[in-house]
Amino acid sequence: MPKDGIGAPMKRREDLRFLAGDGRYTDDINLHGQAYVWFLRSDVAHGRITRLDTAAAAAMPGVLRVITAEDFAHAGGMITAWQVTNRDGTPQAEPKHPILAEGKVRHIGEPIAGVVAETLEQARDAAEAIELEIEELPAVVDMAAALAPGAPKLHEDIDSNLCFDWGFVDDNKAKVDAAFESAHHVTTLELVNNRCVANAMEPRAAIGLYDRPMDHYTLYTTSQNPHVIRLVMGTFTLQIPEHKLRVVAPDVGGGFGSKIYNYNEECFVTHAAKLVGRPVKWTATRSEAFISDAQGRDHVTKIQLALDKDGMFLAFRTETMANLGAYLRLFATVTPTYLHGPAAGGPYRTPVAHVHVKGVFTNTVPVDAYRGAGRPEGSYQLERVVDKAAREMGIDQAEIRRRNFVKPEEFPYQTPMAVVYDSGNYHATLDKLLELSDYAGFAKRRAESEARGKLRGFGFSTWVEASGLAPSRLIGALGARAGLYESATVRVNPTGGISVLTGTHSHGQGHETVFAQIVADKLGIDAGLVDIVHGDSDKTPFGMGTYGSRSAAVGGSAIAKATDKIIAKAKKIAAHLLEASDADIEVADGKFTVAGTDKAVDWATICLTAYVPHNYPMETLEPGLEETAFYDPANFVYPAGAYGCEVEVDPDTGAVTVMRFVAADDFGVVLNPVVVAGQQHGGIAQGISQALLEHTVYDESGQLVSGSLMDYAILRAGDVPGFTVDHSCVTRCEHNPLGVKGCGEAGAIGAPPAVVNAVVDALQAGGYGIKDIDMPLTPSRVWAAMHEG
Amino acid sequence: MPKVAMRVNGRAVSGEVEGRTLLVQFLREGLGMTGTHVGCDTSQCGACVVHVNGVPVKSCTAFALDLDGAEITTIEGMANADGSLGRVQQAFQDHHGLQCGFCTPGMVMSAAALLAENPTPSEAEIRTYLEGNICRCTGYHNIVKAVLAASGQDPATIAAE
Numbered sequence A: 001m002p003k004d005g006i007g008a009p010m011k012r013r014e015d016l017r018f019l020a021g022d023g024r025y026t027d028d029i030n031l032h033g034q035a036y037v038w039f040l041r042s043d044v045a046h047g048r049i050t051r052l053d054t055a056a057a058a059a060m061p062g063v064l065r066v067i068t069a070e071d072f073a074h075a076g077g078m079i080t081a082w083q084v085t086n087r088d089g090t091p092q093a094e095p096k097h098p099i100l101a102e103g104k105v106r107h108i109g110e111p112i113a114g115v116v117a118e119t120l121e122q123a124r125d126a127a128e129a130i131e132l133e134i135e136e137l138p139a140v141v142d143m144a145a146a147l148a149p150g151a152p153k154l155h156e157d158i159d160s161n162l163c164f165d166w167g168f169v170d171d172n173k174a175k176v177d178a179a180f181e182s183a184h185h186v187t188t189l190e191l192v193n194n195r196c197v198a199n200a201m202e203p204r205a206a207i208g209l210y211d212r213p214m215d216h217y218t219l220y221t222t223s224q225n226p227h228v229i230r231l232v233m234g235t236f237t238l239q240i241p242e243h244k245l246r247v248v249a250p251d252v253g254g255g256f257g258s259k260i261y262n263y264n265e266e267c268f269v270t271h272a273a274k275l276v277g278r279p280v281k282w283t284a285t286r287s288e289a290f291i292s293d294a295q296g297r298d299h300v301t302k303i304q305l306a307l308d309k310d311g312m313f314l315a316f317r318t319e320t321m322a323n324l325g326a327y328l329r330l331f332a333t334v335t336p337t338y339l340h341g342p343a344a345g346g347p348y349r350t351p352v353a354h355v356h357v358k359g360v361f362t363n364t365v366p367v368d369a370y371r372g373a374g375r376p377e378g379s380y381q382l383e384r385v386v387d388k389a390a391r392e393m394g395i396d397q398a399e400i401r402r403r404n405f406v407k408p409e410e411f412p413y414q415t416p417m418a419v420v421y422d423s424g425n426y427h428a429t430l431d432k433l434l435e436l437s438d439y440a441g442f443a444k445r446r447a448e449s450e451a452r453g454k455l456r457g458f459g460f461s462t463w464v465e466a467s468g469l470a471p472s473r474l475i476g477a478l479g480a481r482a483g484l485y486e487s488a489t490v491r492v493n494p495t496g497g498i499s500v501l502t503g504t505h506s507h508g509q510g511h512e513t514v515f516a517q518i519v520a521d522k523l524g525i526d527a528g529l530v531d532i533v534h535g536d537s538d539k540t541p542f543g544m545g546t547y548g549s550r551s552a553a554v555g556g557s558a559i560a561k562a563t564d565k566i567i568a569k570a571k572k573i574a575a576h577l578l579e580a581s582d583a584d585i586e587v588a589d590g591k592f593t594v595a596g597t598d599k600a601v602d603w604a605t606i607c608l609t610a611y612v613p614h615n616y617p618m619e620t621l622e623p624g625l626e627e628t629a630f631y632d633p634a635n636f637v638y639p640a641g642a643y644g645c646e647v648e649v650d651p652d653t654g655a656v657t658v659m660r661f662v663a664a665d666d667f668g669v670v671l672n673p674v675v676v677a678g679q680q681h682g683g684i685a686q687g688i689s690q691a692l693l694e695h696t697v698y699d700e701s702g703q704l705v706s707g708s709l710m711d712y713a714i715l716r717a718g719d720v721p722g723f724t725v726d727h728s729c730v731t732r733c734e735h736n737p738l739g740v741k742g743c744g745e746a747g748a749i750g751a752p753p754a755v756v757n758a759v760v761d762a763l764q765a766g767g768y769g770i771k772d773i774d775m776p777l778t779p780s781r782v783w784a785a786m787h788e789g
Numbered sequence B: 001m002p003k004v005a006m007r008v009n010g011r012a013v014s015g016e017v018e019g020r021t022l023l024v025q026f027l028r029e030g031l032g033m034t035g036t037h038v039g040c041d042t043s044q045c046g047a048c049v050v051h052v053n054g055v056p057v058k059s060c061t062a063f064a065l066d067l068d069g070a071e072i073t074t075i076e077g078m079a080n081a082d083g084s085l086g087r088v089q090q091a092f093q094d095h096h097g098l099q100c101g102f103c104t105p106g107m108v109m110s111a112a113a114l115l116a117e118n119p120t121p122s123e124a125e126i127r128t129y130l131e132g133n134i135c136r137c138t139g140y141h142n143i144v145k146a147v148l149a150a151s152g153q154d155p156a157t158i159a160a161e
């Protein structure tokens, strides 16, 4: 085994450039002759554009062109990647999403025109000279109001503000209702999953370049998936075929979902570069990000759980309204449906379940996938209702979960939500949590807190997600308009160095290190011989990018598969050189050996022979050593975890302090434990941040009240303690070659209910009869909840 | 346009700036030193922290013109003379204190300033000092560990409570 093989805590090699200040993010790139765009954006949430006169602006110093919707007359709208079917069999409503507003504006920040000028300051100054008049229309921000009869309608090309009305699994509905009829106990909870803004620390940026002689475009952009952008923006929206467009996503400073989608500004700079004959650059300000990046979550849900007298779950059902904002982005309709429903049953053996989700258009910034995407909403509603049921029935929180868990021997487990959990051991992660959190010592800690005048609570969250997106055939049957395989090319060079080209993209996940470990492990060579290339559609094979905890499970599997092909060919070369049969060749420590002998050739000799094929089986083997694999997973992967959060609440102020946070996860095989722990920490922090601090607030007219980092609170170092994270409970994924499950979204899925359940526990222990409380648990909300009940 | 001269990482530099040119713009656009990042427009995130005459400053909040004659240190100036990572930088790599790397320059500059003021800070002091730096990736856990390690303390002491 090489020292940096699978499972080794290899230090990240990408860190060297980031720590030296040598990262190359999109805004760090400056092209010769580049011009700058400043966008004129709507400052009302809903209105009709009655006048848009750009003549004065166009005449301002330095202005190259003022571009409006008319300049995109040839282009289509931005598309959505999934067609959800309504319960009545009709398709979802898909209103046009124009690049620049066409006659109407539908949310704060919607771009209306872009001024391209020599300098950013000139563009910005000129944008103020555009003569714009908007006749304001009544806005709808609240989902129930948007669905009410006579509500102001956002889109003229569809019937109402309803996008879809989806049930899952609809065949379960009658059985679910029957189970509720006969239940010993029913617990009901109404809750809001608050809207978040992803706020990756690097604001989005894009540079368009057009090469007239070659009729070829290049887009540099802050994307999690350059090939996807090339496909959807190029062919569907701008009508540029793929071979005429290169999309480069260089170093990207975090994504969390918000950099998946094809955005208006990317379309703009690509086309504007052709219109003005110069490269065109755009970099968002943070305030601009708040009104243009896709936002996340925003569900209003009623969930009910039916139980028998022993606290066994009989059924659950939900009624959810999911806010989509004003337009559909790429994953907007799949996020609250097929990313939400399949794992909504969590780790429990609930025999039947039904989730019912209505997607609603409102005059707010579009909503799409945000770290976890649909699964955090699922785990939040389920873990909170389980917590409440346990309290109502007087059952211990750990016990009610254990009683209802799928048992280790029941895998593969067919859930009532149409998916099969391939492997897991939920009892093991719960036991690990109880051990690491010293749950037995909690009563003592609570007493100590009480002695200091503080209320203390312990909150559980045991969760499962369906990730590793995704088996193409299955999702095709469910309405996906794409496949979700991943690609890899392993390119061995004549002197033995290897370039691995992957269709995934790293924006913090450490692929340049971890993927090299996979190849090094399989070949038994030093990871230093392996470089990872990603983020450039001209270099890498077509791939679907990074989201949905798919990079290791799907992208890593493609790399493993391509490496296996390399090994198979290398064995043939070795067999020829050693005059043996390739079936007898074994590979270890970078040597190809005839089994049971000391006859061997080393890796360098194999590579050189492949490219200098003087002594080579030319009749049966092509020269060279490069292989490509596409890997399409047979199933989702099902990471799972048991989380415990301990909080103190100050009864005088309602302030919540997180005292401990423990996560025991099962991610399958761990490729690099240090990188995995980092993903756990980051996800947990985002989950705690959503639970305690983050809130996106629109006023009644659709103005964004929380529009900057002054108004929108994000977790800081002093807001949390260190976290205890564990991933030693391993059940292998049964269907991918590495046995991995994926860890990127775990914390954001598991943490919020643990935090809220802990606060409810603290308040109940303090004698406050809190039943319902919604995130974020700010001091004022907690205090109000204590004194309302 | 007025001219400004300063020393950046020990090197004398000068350039023409407008009155409204921020230090971070002068560094990134004027000097092409893109290691210092811009993460916000309200002085909240700390991605832009540099040292001005030895003191940590959010370079998005300082005018270049006000800093004529100043001594500036940026992330590009934190390596050892032989080009290897400096003490704080190395601790960040050793303890996985960065993921996407975007907040990292500001974090390293703030951490270095802390250690200059307080060579053996406690975990609580580290967390408090870094209040002006947002990291969206790491949950701060490994950043705090890295700073403890860079100060010669045992990073294993970071734990709940």
Ligand code: FES
Pocket: B037, B038, B039, B040, B041, B042, B043, B044, B045, B046, B047, B048, B049, B058, B059, B060, B061
């Ligand atoms: S750029 Fe955010 S504080 Fe300076």
Ligand code: FES
Pocket: A201, A253, A254, A508, B097, B098, B099, B100, B101, B102, B103, B104, B134, B135, B136, B137, B138
């Ligand atoms: S490492 Fe990404 S923001 Fe800190």
